[in-house]
Amino acid sequence: MQSASSTGTQRSAKAQKFHRLLSLPTVDLAALRELLWSGAPEEDPKVRAQSWQMLLGYLPPVQDRQPSGLQKKREEYEELRRRHYLPVEAEAPSGDVDGAILRQIRLDIPRTSPGLPIFGHQRIQQLLERILFIWSLRHPASGYVQGINDLATPFVVVLLASELDCLPEEINVDAASDDTLDAVEAGAYWCLTKFLSDIQDHYTSGQPGIQQMVAKLREIVHRIDQKLYDHLEEQGLDFLQLSFRWMNCLLLREFPFPCVIRLWDTYIAEPLEGFSSFHVYVCAVFLIYWSPQLKQMDYQQLMLFMQKLPTGKWRNQEIETLLAEAFVLKSLFHSSPNHLNPR
Amino acid sequence: MAAVHEDDYDYLYKVVLVGDATVGKTHLLSRYIKGSLPKNPTATIGVEFATRTVPLAVGGTVKAQIWDTAGQERYRAITSAHYRRAVGALLVYDITREGTFKSCTKWMEELRQSAEPDIVIMLVGNKVDLVEKDPSLRQVYFDAAHEFAKLHGLIFEEASAVTSHNVKYIFEHLLQEIYDQTSKRREQQSIDNSNMVGGIQVAAIGPKNDSCDNSC
Numbered sequence: 225m226q227s228a229s230s231t232g233t234q235r236s237a238k239a240q241k242f243h244r245l246l247s248l249p250t251v252d253l254a255a256l257r258e259l260l261w262s263g264a265p266e267e268d269p270k271v272r273a274q275s276w277q278m279l280l281g282y283l284p285p286v287q288d289r290q291p292s293g294l295q296k297k298r299e300e301y302e303e304l305r306r307r308h309y310l311p312v313e314a315e316a317p318s319g320d321v322d323g324a325i326l327r328q329i330r331l332d333i334p335r336t337s338p339g340l341p342i343f344g345h346q347r348i349q350q351l352l353e354r355i356l357f358i359w360s361l362r363h364p365a366s367g368y369v370q371g372i373n374d375l376a377t378p379f380v381v382v383l384l385a386s387e388l389d390c391l392p393e394e395i396n397v398d399a400a401s402d403d404t405l406d407a408v409e410a411g412a413y414w415c416l417t418k419f420l421s422d423i424q425d426h427y428t429s430g431q432p433g434i435q436q437m438v439a440k441l442r443e444i445v446h447r448i449d450q451k452l453y454d455h456l457e458e459q460g461l462d463f464l465q466l467s468f469r470w471m472n473c474l475l476l477r478e479f480p481f482p483c484v485i486r487l488w489d490t491y492i493a494e495p496l497e498g499f500s501s502f503h504v505y506v507c508a509v510f511l512i513y514w515s516p517q518l519k520q521m522d523y524q525q526l527m528l529f530m531q532k533l534p535t536g537k538w539r540n541q542e543i544e545t546l547l548a549e550a551f552v553l554k555s556l557f558h559s560s561p562n563h564l565n566p567r
Numbered sequence: 568m569a570a571v572h573e574d575d576y577d578y579l580y581k582v583v584l585v586g587d588a589t590v591g592k593t594h595l596l597s598r599y600i601k602g603s604l605p606k607n608p609t610a611t612i613g614v615e616f617a618t619r620t621v622p623l624a625v626g627g628t629v630k631a632q633i634w635d636t637a638g639q640e641r642y643r644a645i646t647s648a649h650y651r652r653a654v655g656a657l658l659v660y661d662i663t664r665e666g667t668f669k670s671c672t673k674w675m676e677e678l679r680q681s682a683e684p685d686i687v688i689m690l691v692g693n694k695v696d697l698v699e700k701d702p703s704l705r706q707v708y709f710d711a712a713h714e715f716a717k718l719h720g721l722i723f724e725e726a727s728a729v730t731s732h733n734v735k736y737i738f739e740h741l742l743q744e745i746y747d748q749t750s751k752r753r754e755q756q757s758i759d760n761s762n763m764v765g766g767i768q769v770a771a772i773g774p775k776n777d778s779c780d781n782s783c
């Protein structure tokens with residue numbers, strides 16, 4: 225296979241910065257965060273995968289410890305697989321709770337990212353099934369909730385592209401050995417687990433995390449685009465209706481897949497307290513982006529427009545503008561929470 | 568109930584699609600609204616919205632606002648808020664999975680609690696195409712569902728989003744039923760004007776084998 229990282233005669237300036245950082249004996253995580261916040265180099269799939277895995281605590285930042293660290297995590301995952309997945313898989317899923325979870329996951333796997341051919345591949349579907357099932361058993365407070373299947377897909381794609389050293393859109397699943405897929409599976413499992421730990425209360429009973437985010441979104445929009453806020457109120461459009469999916473699937477369903485990956489560079493690079501508070505500002509900017517159109521629409525037009533926003537042609541550039549504006553907005557709110565309050 | 572909002576329709580009905588995850592709600596809706604199955608089907612998250620305006624045989628139109636909901640238990644807190652002011656519901660189960668039929672009792676109770684008290688419910692046994700191919704796949708008998716429907720005052724039909732069998736019928740028969748019941752109530756309250764004729768039918772309804780030649 226053609227090596228994606230060596231195809232270019234010269235690395236981009238951005239890729240060079242990453243390489244310089246990642247090749248140090250001990251990687252400076254704060255510096256890596258800062259760099260990844262502005263996006264990983266698209267032409268260099270290994271860099272993105274390494275950065276994600278390191279910031280999500282899967283890949284040790286000390287080079288010498290990387291082989292043993294990864295080995296240990298992979299064995300741990302193997303053990304989870306033996307303990308949780310094998311027994312249930314062996315007896316065809318029955319009426320008990322675990323069986324019901326596995327059945328639901330199996331119903332959703334064929335409905336996961338149907339736009340991406342690799343998720344139609346049986347080996348990938350099985351890998352995804354195990355990741356989701358084991359995650360669900362290990363997180364009984366939420367269990368499997370529809371939409372979490374979506375959230376696993378960026379990790380699978382980014383890690384697989386890195387293992388095969390090709391661009392995400394060039395992944396050929398048949399070219400992957402079993403060992404490669406096992407490595408991807410373990411990595412994707414641990415990354416997903418860490419990533420979701422920030423938003424676990426999105427998926428527990430009553431979905432309090434989502435309710436809070438929606439309330440926060442409403443507050444932000446009220447403060448910075450009162451006209452839009454009033455219009456939505458007038459039309460009887462509820463913020464929960466409008467943004468539930470944005471919160472539940474972290475905008476994954478709203479953008480073309482490459483844009484989602486770019487967005488998640490930044491989410492993964494957000495400081496230690498997690499990306500969830502920043503996400504609300506991204507949603508606010510995203511909503512207000514459409515404000516001129518939205519203000520002309522009645523309830524029904526709003527509903528139809530919002531559930532299928534015209535982002536099909538969006539590229540990283542649009543995402544980066546969104547992120548930059550969200551960053552400014554967040555800083556404003558945090559430095560003086562009442563500064564923008566019209567009351 | 569039937570509010571006249573704009574010029575292009577006379578009655579506006581809010582209808583919800585409920586039932587366990589993966590019984591085929593989104594496929595039925597897509598088949599009805601677009602005339603085709605979803606191109607890139609994904610599990611419904613929260614609620615999704617669609618509308619269709621249906622002409623009445625006697626003139627005038629009914630606009631249906633249809634809310635497709637996520638079936639998974641966890642989403643109930645979010646989705647049940649959308650039952651409010653619904654005057655009709657399609658309660659869908661999968662005739663090849665008995666569990667989805669058993670859940671109908673629970674769904675019905677929830678609808679009656681959160682929606683309009685006199686909500687009209689259409690019980691739909693979906694995926695009838697599977698059984699036509701292989702009768703041994705059937706887990707819910709027509710008669711059992713029919714009995715259940717009669718007992719609880721629901722309308723009932725089997726359908727298939729894949730073959731379009733009865734798809735148009737289930738939606739439009741429900742709309743007609745809502746129309747009939749609301750006009751009956753209006754007559755009783757004698758608010759309505761006196762030249763209203765009873766037995767108004769929604770246009771172009773045949774009970775079986777609609778080929779779904781929707782041009783929208």
Ligand SMILES: Nc1nc2c(ncn2[C@@H]2O[C@H](COP(=O)(O)OP(=O)(O)O)[C@@H](O)[C@H]2O)c(=O)[nH]1
Nearest residue numbers: 588589590591592593594694696697727728729
């Ligand atoms: N054979 C058959 N499969 C169907 C039918 N309707 C839906 N399905 C399948 O059932 C699955 C779930 O459908 P979906 O509409 O997403 O279900 P929902 O969760 O109730 O919205 C999909 O894989 C569909 O292909 C049908 O009438 N016949």
Ligand SMILES: [Mg+2]
Nearest residue numbers: 592593610611
């Ligand atoms: Mg659905």
